[in-house]
């Protein structure tokens with residue numbers, strides 16, 4: 001790694017601010033097999049991981065550029081034995097640190113070690129509000145009880161706790177029970193995030209996308225809970241994220257390409273979003289270039305920055321400064337060309353792809369057992385069959 005490179009590059013690129021948020025995808029290893037995982041389909045081909053020193057050097061460079069928040073993610077970041085060391089290094093550099101975990105592998109001793117290292121915040125993900133459905137979705141029978149125990153332990157350690165539920169057609173109808181569980185566990189914040197279709201979720205889209213009726217009902221339930229909770233003084237915040245497949249305008253993905261977000265994969269590839277590695281764009285490695293050079297000067301990070309790259313209908317659209325033409329990865333997955341407007345937009349000539357997905361959701365009778373689970377053998381099979 002070029003340890004001095006970031007001093008040799010002029011970072012004053014007009015209109016480009018430093019990456020405020022660094023996501024460290026520490027590993028693709030994970031004990032669970034969720035069929036909606038956003039990890040790449042070929043994750044089993046990526047066995048290399050940055051060493052402790054290499055990660056700390058990435059953190060140091062990012063902090064020197066002005067990054068303030070650091071998320072530890074994966075895969076399951078708890079499988080990295082050096083996690084306390086990484087947390088401590090990040091805190092010493094002045095980052096606000098956030099652990100994004102399934103809770104599997106978490107122990108009271110680890111929580112003590114993380115607290116001692118200065119970890120600021122923990123997000124635990126659940127698959128469902130009951131043991132049977134949770135086991136069917138996670139591919140692990142023990143996961144639910146472990147998550148419950150660790151959620152209680154996280155609160156007992158005094159952490160602000162976010163509980164995250166990825167919603168899809170197999171669990172969205174139990175949203176009231178999910179919220180009851182979150183209240184019981186005294187979550188500070190609850191993310192009820194309907195599945196976004198990247199990686200394994202895109203592969204399983206037909207079996208995961210809820211119907212419009214399911215989403216409308218869930219939204220009604222969330223609103224009822226919000227009203228009741230505000231009257232009773234309950235402080236749990238409920239965030240409900242609907243899938244953009246039922247919108248007419250795209251999301252401003254990542255706050256704009258190369259605008260605020262920088263992700264580093266387990267083996268050191270720097271990406272402007274967690275899914276960009278699938279694009280036919282070359283992205284640099286933190287082992288070969290300084291982060292500063294990558295952020296300001298690399299082809300990959302400049303490819304969709306700003307507005308000059310946009311073809312019609314985005315180029316002349318008066319909403320382009322709000323949505324940046326939507327998501328490049330979604331445009332690529334659905335149209336085969338990442339330059340296109342995100343098909344979620346009703347102005348896109350490819351919007352029919354979204355309408356087709358909605359129709360598929362109305363007719364789908366795919367059961368949980370028929371989904372493609374995110375595990376090494378499936379990853380290898382997909383890699384071989386598609387030659388990705």
Ligand code: FES
Pocket residue numbers: 198253254273274275276326327328329330
């Ligand atoms: Fe890659 Fe939206 S996820 S640009």
